[in-house]
Amino acid sequence: MKKVWIYLENGIFLEAKSFGSEGTKVGEIVFNTSMSGYQEIISDPSYAGQFITFTMPEIGNVGVNKEDMESYGAFAKGIIVRNYQRRYSNFRAEDSLENFLKKFDVMGICDIDTRFLTKVLREDGSQMMIASTEISDQEELKKILENSPRIEEINYIKEVSAKKSYIHKSATYDARVFRYKEPPEAKAKIVAIDFGVKRNILNNLTEAGLEVEVIPQDFCVEELIERFEKGEIDGVFLSNGPGDPLILKDIHEKIKKLIEKKIPMFGICLGHQLLSISHGYPTFKLKFGHHGGNHPVRNEKTKRVEITAQNHNYNVPENIKDIAEVTHINLFDNTIEGLKYKNSPIFSVQHHPEASPGPHESAYIFKEFADLVIKHKDSK
Template identity: 70%
Template sequence: MQKVWIYLENGTFLEANSFGATGTSVGEIVFNTSLTGYQEIITDPSYAGQFVTFTMPEIGNVGVNEEDMESKTAYCKGVLVRNYHHEHSNFRAQGDLDALLKEHNVLGICNIDTRYLTKMLRDEGAMMMIASTEVSSKEELAKKLSESPRIEDINYIKEVSTKEPYVHKFGAWNHEELAYNKAMMSDKKVVVVDFGVKRNILNELVQSGLEVEVIPSTFKAEDLIARFEAKEIGGIFLSNGPGDPLTLREEKEEVQKLIDANIPMFAICLGHQMLSIAHGFDTYKLKFGQHGGNHPVANPDNVVEITAQNHNYNVPDNIIEIAEITHQNLFDNTIEGVKYKNKEIFSVQHHPEASPGPHESKYIFDEFAKIVK
């Protein structure tokens, strides 16, 4: 293992060991409290521009495999772990995490006190950092970090969104492409606006009985409105994605047009935030965000669901002027889901596709499918 040097914008300077890719990377550091699923986290496009600190101390022990990829590549800047295990043991493993990170040019940092980092981020909030296997000087790292753009100044949607439309035909537990009867599916088709969509979200939409077409984030609302009026599609899904939603000004204008057209819509995470902004209610940044697989959320029946979450931004409390709160986070009472008044539009902040258990949120996909059909 090579040495790697880390500098945080609060002045903290650390030395550790590296695995995965080499080089120098700048991004925002956050922490994730999930006990499992490190490959899904690393390949989630919503982590573009971020370093992920795992509070789970043992990472790499179950290897990696193709089925657990949430996207075609890994968009995060790097991962920080207490102990990295190159030797893995799992019947599903097809390779090791080190090779995956090298393939997708992601820095791996290990033999570092992740408890110390997590407590720092909890107390001081998410912050920018730089890590390098090439530069060991604290002063030089500080200079490079000060000269680099902040995560909120970068539109990572352009990087993670698909460039061409495509149809997704895989269900949650079916790794074979599903054959559609076009005559039967004409009223069951939805368009997914890809801000950085996770593959498992697409799987769950298909599993609920919908035909799923994915389009780039550079969509034009007029095209979708025309297709809806022609009964070619029955609804629109706005996906998760990375970065500050307030930077997506052009996308906001297009979403506003979709809202005015009264098209049924469902959204998760960034899409949830985009709906709020398009309705005139700007999001705000949380101190250190919510990243993990153990967040309790109260649903409309006042049943507690254990949810997976990954977001740094949240919709404001005054959104109750135009929407009913359907889900609420029991850690900090932030809003987790809303249903807009007099519209077939609803959204959630957490990730119902992620299956953290024991009481889960996948029913939300079925609710959307009923509206579309």
């Protein structure tokens, strides 16, 4: 393994070992507390532009396989792990994590104190960093980092979104027989706007009884409204995705037009944030974000606590309560996790109810969306 040198914007300079792709990369460093599912995390498009620090110390031990991909690639700048296991052992494994990272140009960093890094991020917050297998001089790395664009200045959804529309046909994965379930008969049709959508979100929408057409992020809103008014589609889903939602100004304007037409809509993560902004309530950045598979969220209607998967750095403001009912609350920091807009067939959640692998307590949310869309369709 080659040496790799790391410089954080708070001045910390570290040396570690490299696996995966080589070179010099700049991105935002965050930490993820999930105990399993590293391939799903790395292939989640919402991590575009970021270095993922895994708090789970052993990574690579189960290899990788095609079935566990959450998208068609991997868009993170790199991953940071305590121990990388080159010798993988799992009956589903098809290749090593190292080869996977090289294939998608993702840097791998190991033999580093990830507990220390996590504490730094918890105290100082998520921040920009640079990692290089070519440059060892601290001052040179600092200069490159200072002259590089920040993650909140880059529109990553153009990179991760589908380039053309398609129909998604698979349902959720059945681990008992190691294959995807046959989707049920569709009772309504929706369009999923792809800002970096995870495959298992689409699987859950299909399994809920919806025909799902995925469209790119540069969609024509007038065409979408026309299709809704003609009865060709019955609702719209706004997907998860990477980066700062405030810079997506053209998307805000399009969503405003969908809101005005009272089209049934459901958003997850970035979609949740975009709905808030489009209603006139800008998001704010959390200190170190929520990234992991163990976040307790309280359903405000049932008062049940659901363990959820999370991946976001931004959150909706408290004053959105003026126009929306808060449906879910994060019990770690009391931030808003779910909203139902007043006098509109629109709701959203900040967490990931599809969670694969991970907790399934929030999977009912997909059925709630399907019920909403079907009810609205039948009332027309």
